[in-house]
Amino acid sequence: MVSKIRLEILTIEGKLFDEEIDMVVAPGIEGVFGVLPNHAPLLTTLNYGELQVKRSGQPDEFFAIGGGFIEVRPDHVVVMADSAERADEIDVSRAEESRLRAQSSLEKRGETIEFEKAQDSLKRSALRVKIAKRRGRRSRG
């Protein structure tokens, strides 16, 4: 009987996470879903959002995921993210700064490529700010 799942978080730049966990909550394209051990095989794309890792006896861990896809097997979950960051590695003030920067360059509206890049960067940084702030509140509360 499998009681744990192995979770891997991969990005093009490298492997971010590879451990045995109890449950993972991921931002699927059609809604947030949780994965427990022995989940049916699933292949889906991911949205911008937050990925939550639950382990018994340890505080939950959060990751900011910037889209990608996920493969679920009964004992193994692989997240292939376009970008992924551990919540406690996000610097709130820097994230906020980059959010403002992205917003201002969006307002200027340059070429399409620049525009899409800025839009992407705005989504990403807004998410980072959100996740980092929430984590901050929890640790205070």
Place this chain on the structure above:
Amino acid sequence: MASLQDIKRRIKSITNIGKVTRAMQMVAASKMRRAQEQAIASRPYAAKSWEILTHLVEQAGDVSQLHPLLMQPEKVEKVAILLITSDKGLAGGYNGNTIRKTTAFMQDSNHQEASLITVGRKGRDFMVRYGRNVVAEFSEIPARPSTLDIAPISHIVIDGFLSGEYDEVYIAYTDFVNTLVQEPTLRLLLPIQPGQVDSKVMEKYLAKDEKPLSSGSVYTYEPDDPTKLLDTILPRLTELQIYQAYLESRASEESARMIAMRNATESANELVGDLTLTYNRVRQESITSEMLDIAGGAEALAQAS
């Protein structure tokens, strides 16, 4: 014959050049290691995406109709080449080899008018000088690139292909084999050919022990149509290949530079050795001739008295 002073000055300046090239050799060595590490770090991702792609293609059957990025053109007329070179020189034959490979390809395959997308100043300068059709250029990409730095490049490539502007896109870069061997490579980037998953290119990145996704197991897909997933996977795979090609080129560049600088350091040391020998000989000769002068003078004095 150069004067003693001249030789001394040359020895000094060549010693300095040797010091500079030695320092550059060290810097290149450490940069090479970093680029290699980074290239290796993207392996798990690469392996997994190929795996999922093969799985999806297996499920679907006819490949070329699945997705525009997989569609084989009926006739190849317009071709684009993504040429990856360095911004800086002093790297031996590194840039020259890749550029030669590219121009040879353009000549042989009759794609003289191919659109070029250059990464790195050296390739751009060359192609512009020879009046080639450079449509986009990228330079000053950071030494440790993130995917965000590569995104605009893949954007141009993919958009160009999807809009029908190019029938095929090739990528020219330098494959890093080891410190001494770097191989200029030119291969097809788009359309993606899932059949070639085990081609030489990806072989390097695929872990041997990885269990393949069993085609027998039934997956649930979200969105329901598994081919929709290709929309997500294929552009990423393209970006990944460009990213890896860039890192390979980067590692090659630095190792080529390291070797070039090591040769330069060795030549400098040899030259210093030769010059020191000349210096001593000239010095000895001048002492001898002075001695002869003195002896001759003394002789003349003795005879006069």
